[in-house]
Amino acid sequence: MSLPEGCALRVATPADAPALARFRAAMFSDMGAALEDGWELCWTAYFEAALTDGRYWALLAEVGxxxxxxxxxxxxxxxxxxxxPSGLRAHVQGVYTVPEQRGRGLGEALTRAVLxxxxxxxxxxxxxxAAIMGxxxxxxMGFEETKYPEMRLNLGAWTA
Structure with a gap:
């Protein structure tokens, strides 16, 4: 899949951590999820450290x-x-496009590049x-619903 005219992809660096944190917050806001206080500092610190030590790899699409x-x-x-035999699974995470650039194929191009x-x-x-939008x-692209949906437990509220 080719990129729309005027767009370029590049690998994110630790200096991009604030942008990744903002995009993550916008993604959750678009889905109607409330953000916890302190999200910006928490996510920026995570992305900076994770991009530095290789726990996370990300691409950005840029216009101008x-x-x-x-x-x-x-x-x-x-x-x-x-x-x-790799013992690893790829988890595609944080696919987000700003509203004014949606519908141009950026999310799909980024997802394909990450895969x-x-x-x-x-x-x-x-x-x-997957958010409903994507x-x-x-x-x-070939993703399928799993037969057994993930279940979660909030351990902060759980007692043994």
Missing amino acids: GVPVACAGLMLFPIVPLPSD AEAQRRGLKSANLN RQIYER
Whole structure:
């Protein structure tokens, strides 16, 4: 998939942590999720450290040198399989495009580029958590609903 005219992709650096934090906040706001107080400092610090030590890899799409979209890659350990001996799963995370640039294919281009990086690293599987806005794009790319949805537990409110 080619990029829209005037757009360029580049690998995010630790200096991009504030932009990634803002994009993450905007993504959650677009989904109607409330943001916890302190999100900006927390997420900026995370992205800066994670981009530095390699826990996180991200791409930015820019128009005129200004970031307008992003997508990230996190690697999670899994029990290896004969068909997937890497012991890692790619998790596509934080796909976001600013409203005025939506509908130009940036989210799909970024997601494809992140998946290509995961393949380059030898990973055999990828997952993501899809917002309603991106679900059709991900399905078109071959992502499928899992048979067993993830379940979560808030350990802060749980007692043994």
